[in-house]
Amino acid sequence: MPHSSVAADAGVGYGCRELTQYAEFQEASALYARVFAYTESEYALNANLLTALARNGGSAVGAFADDGALIGFAYGFAGVDAGGALFHYSQAAAVDAAHQGRGVGQALKLAQRAVALRWGQRTMRWTFDPLLSRNAHFNLSSLGAVGIAYERDYYARPDTDRLVVSWDLTAPESTARRALPVPPVLGRADWGRPVAADGGTWIAIPTRPGDLDAAARATVRRDLERTMTAAFRRGDILVAATRLDDDTAVYRATPGEGTP
Incomplete structure (x- = not known):
């Protein structure tokens, strides 16, 4: 399925869309590591993996400031539980510290929702502490x-x-x-x-x-x-x-x- 825009502009200086370029996947990986303060290689995100997920039932969406800077990122993949229920699994969402508390996280989730629905997935799951x-x-x-x-x-x-x-x-x-x-x-x-x-x-x-x-x-x-x-x-x-x-x-x- 080809990529398409899933803009979720909340009118507060940013908008959301799917990531499509290799440089964007690299930038998203760097943002993810920075937000969660990950330094160990075992927690790193692979740009190739993100690209493959986005092309095969998954999602990779970004929130961009008016100047084009990536300020938020979320990704997920198609999942199925032991009972056979299908869903979109949202693995993580990361928002730059300077832009937290401005609705970016919710905009990213809504952008993921649009992607999942386009894949035919009617529910989304994720986990948190x-x-x-x-x-x-x-x-x-x-x-x-x-x-x-x-x-x-x-x-x-x-x-x-x-x-x-x-x-x-x-x-x-x-x-x-x-x-x-x-x-x-x-x-x-x-x-x-x-x-x-x-x-x-x-x-x-x-x-x-x-x-x-x-x-x-x-x-x-x-x-x-x-x-x-x-x-x-x-x-x-x-x-x-x-x-x-x-x-x-x-x-x-x-x-x-x-x-x-």
Whole structure:
């Protein structure tokens, strides 16, 4: 399938489109390493691989400033799970530090959505660290994805637990932002544990996990793993996430209905 434009200009000094030139793939690889502070060669992106993905069911999209500089990048590939469900898997998105908080990440996801739909893929999946409340809010409450699985040591090394989310690419954009019932009062004692209320379950996490020492963070992860795994086994999905205060953020789990 040939490349085509998937512009997602948000009117704030940048626009998104698919990458098509080798130099763009190289620039995207460099941006990826810079944003995530990767110096080890094992984490490097290969420009040839990105080109092949983009031509064979995958995506490689960039956000460009008005002066033509690449300020954001996302890529993904066609995926299938053990049950045979097909989806577009978004492996990573990176936004230059100087342009974060301006909607670039959302524009990149929407550009990926357009590519995936053109390939005939109706859902998108990706993962993120479930202790990162800002990512949780963006993925679930802003985009409208839902949490469907907890994976321990996702990248086959310690401290890489990930929450798997699924995004229905055919759902109306108006359904993305979900209204939440008022959460109960939750605090540190509730981190990682289920609190049933309002026909669903609240699961609290620390707002700033980086402030915890390694042992405390590991304890929260194991509690969170048990709680989320139990929720998914009974058929729940995570539908939203929000910050309560400087100490605590919270996920909202509800019974799933036709989860993609």
